[in-house]
Amino acid sequence: MKHFFFLLFVLFSCSVEARQNESALMPMPNNIVQGQGASFVVNPSKVAIYVNDSQLSFAAEKLQSVFLDRMGVEIQVSESSKSAVRLLIDSQMEGKEHYVLEVDKKGLLIKGATRQAIFYGIMTLDQLLLGDVCQTQAKKITPVKIDDAPRFPFRALMLDPARHFLPVKDVKFYIDQMARYKYNALQLHLTDDQGWRMEIKKRPELASKEHYTQEELKDLVEYAALRNVEIIPEIDVPGHTASVLSVYPELKCTSADSIEIEVGKTFNLMLCAADEKVYAVYSDVIAEVADVFTSDYIHLGGDESHIDSNWAKCKDCTEMMKREGYQKPSQLMIPFFNRIFSMLKQHDKKAVLWCELDNIYYPANDYLFPYPKDVVLVSWRYGLTPTCIDLTHKYGNQLILAPGEYAYLDYPQLKGDLPEFDNWGMPVTTLEKCYQFDPGYQLENEKQQHLLGVMGTLWGEAMKDINRVTYMTYPRGFALAEAGWTQMEHREWESFKSRLYPNLSDLMKEGVFVRVPFEIVKRDIR
Ligand code: ACM
Ligand code: ZN
Numbered sequence: 001m002k003h004f005f006f007l008l009f010v011l012f013s014c015s016v017e018a019r020q021n022e023s024a025l026m027p028m029p030n031n032i033v034q035g036q037g038a039s040f041v042v043n044p045s046k047v048a049i050y051v052n053d054s055q056l057s058f059a060a061e062k063l064q065s066v067f068l069d070r071m072g073v074e075i076q077v078s079e080s081s082k083s084a085v086r087l088l089i090d091s092q093m094e095g096k097e098h099y100v101l102e103v104d105k106k107g108l109l110i111k112g113a114t115r116q117a118i119f120y121g122i123m124t125l126d127q128l129l130l131g132d133v134c135q136t137q138a139k140k141i142t143p144v145k146i147d148d149a150p151r152f153p154f155r156a157l158m159l160d161p162a163r164h165f166l167p168v169k170d171v172k173f174y175i176d177q178m179a180r181y182k183y184n185a186l187q188l189h190l191t192d193d194q195g196w197r198m199e200i201k202k203r204p205e206l207a208s209k210e211h212y213t214q215e216e217l218k219d220l221v222e223y224a225a226l227r228n229v230e231i232i233p234e235i236d237v238p239g240h241t242a243s244v245l246s247v248y249p250e251l252k253c254t255s256a257d258s259i260e261i262e263v264g265k266t267f268n269l270m271l272c273a274a275d276e277k278v279y280a281v282y283s284d285v286i287a288e289v290a291d292v293f294t295s296d297y298i299h300l301g302g303d304e305s306h307i308d309s310n311w312a313k314c315k316d317c318t319e320m321m322k323r324e325g326y327q328k329p330s331q332l333m334i335p336f337f338n339r340i341f342s343m344l345k346q347h348d349k350k351a352v353l354w355c356e357l358d359n360i361y362y363p364a365n366d367y368l369f370p371y372p373k374d375v376v377l378v379s380w381r382y383g384l385t386p387t388c389i390d391l392t393h394k395y396g397n398q399l400i401l402a403p404g405e406y407a408y409l410d411y412p413q414l415k416g417d418l419p420e421f422d423n424w425g426m427p428v429t430t431l432e433k434c435y436q437f438d439p440g441y442q443l444e445n446e447k448q449q450h451l452l453g454v455m456g457t458l459w460g461e462a463m464k465d466i467n468r469v470t471y472m473t474y475p476r477g478f479a480l481a482e483a484g485w486t487q488m489e490h491r492e493w494e495s496f497k498s499r500l501y502p503n504l505s506d507l508m509k510e511g512v513f514v515r516v517p518f519e520i521v522k523r524d525i526r
Helices: 002-014 054-071 115-131 133-137 168-180 214-226 242-247 276-292 315-323 329-346 385-395 431-435 466-473 476-485 493-509
Strands: 032-034 048-051 085-089 099-104 107-112 144-148 154-159 185-189 230-237 297-301 350-354 376-379 399-401 451-458
Touching (some): 054 115, 085 115, 099 115, 115 493, 168 185, 168 214, 214 230, 230 276, 276 297, 276 329, 315 329
Parallel strands (some): 085 107, 154 185, 154 451
Antiparallel strands (some): 099 144
C-alpha cells in the first residue's frame, strides 16, 4: 500500500506536463512555443557542446556547469559542428540581447548575434531545467522553442558601498545573481557624505580607510563584463560631499567656514561652485574614474543639494552668480555641471544624473530642466516619475526609471520587517506593489521611446552587509528584472507568484540570504 502511494505520487508529480518547463522562468521570456515529440536525452557519452566562436568559451563553461549542477552530467566541448549541443554566434540576428533557444529530440541550439545573447539563452535553459524537475532528473529536456529579446535595453541594480562598504568578493557574489536574471548594469554609488570608496592615485587622501583599489575595481569591471554586466560608477556632486570636504575643507562654501566635519555625522554641505580648487580636484578624479571604468557613462549624482544653506549664503557663490548674470543661486548648477561635463567629454564619457524635481520640496532648487540633451536622467522621487517621463520626453533626454514607490529596494517589504531602522519614514514596498511597476506607465509607444529601462536601488544606510543587501533585493529583484525584460502582455502576477518559489529556493541553495514572501500566500497576514 505504501508503495502504491509512492508510485502514485511519482506518477502524478512527474506526469509529463507540457508547461512544467515554464515553471521557473524568471524573467518570463517574450515568446515560447512548446515543442512536439520526444525529449532530448542528455547522454554524456553521445552529447558534446560545439561553439562557433572563440568568444563563447565562457558561455561553454557556463553551459557545462548547468548540465553538471542540474543533471549531474559532465558534457565535453567538441570541435565537431555536428555536436548535439550548439552555441552559435549568428551575426544576421537582430538585437544584441536577442537569443533563440531550440530543443528537439536531436539536440539543443542556442544562437544570437553576441555572446551576451547566448549567455541569456543559457540562463533561460538553466531555468527550464530547474522547473522541469522530473525530466531534468531523467536527464531529458522537453522540446521547446524560445525566441526572446528584452523590452528595455537597460536593466540595472545599484549598490551603495559609500554608506556601508561591501568588499569586492561580495559585489562579485551580487553580480553572479544579477546575471542569472538578465540584469545588465550595476551602478556603484562610490562616494557620499559617509565615505569615498575609490582609490584616486593622484589624491590618495580622498579614499576612506575601507575602499577599493584601482586594481580591484579593474578586476571587478572585467568580472562583471564577462557576465554581461556593465559597471557604472557614481561620483556624487555637488551635494553628498562631506567626505571630500573633510579632506579638503577649503572646498566648502564660505557659509560653512565654521563647520567642523565629522564624517558620518555631517550632512547637507555642498562643494563651492565658485572655487577653482573644486574643479582641479574633480578633474583629477574624473580622469582616473574614466580610466578604471570601461562604461561610456559616469553618474554624477546631482541630487538633494541644499542650495539655500550653501550657495545662497556663500560670499563667493553669490558674487559668481551676479558676475555671470544669474538671478538665483540654483542657476549656478549650470556652470558647475558644465565644467564637470567638459571633463567627462575629454575622456569620451557621457553623464548620468538623478532627475531632480526637488523644487517641489525645496523651492530654491528650481534649476532643473532643461538639462543638456545628452545627459541621461534617472527618475527616482516618490510619485514624480510620470512628470519626469513627460519632461524628459519634452526636452529630449533619455530616462532610466527607478521610482521610489517601486524600485527603492531599501524600503521594507512588509510592515515590521527589516531593515532595523526607518531611514526616510520609508513606506512599505511589498513584492506585489513592486510587481505592479509598468516602466511604460501605459503611455502610447511614441512617449516611451526615450525610456532606457529600470534600476532597483539598494541605498546603503541600513545595508550593513551583503546578506542584508540580498535579503532586501530578492524576491523584489525578480519583479524588477521582469519589469525590465518582459512585455506587459506576458506578465501576470499569479504566474510570477508561482515562478518565484523555485528561484528563491535555488538562490538559498547558492547561499543567498533572501526574504520568503509568506504574505502572498495568506493575503490577510498584513
Ligand atoms: C537619491 O535617492 N538621493 C537619488
Ligand atoms: Zn560657494
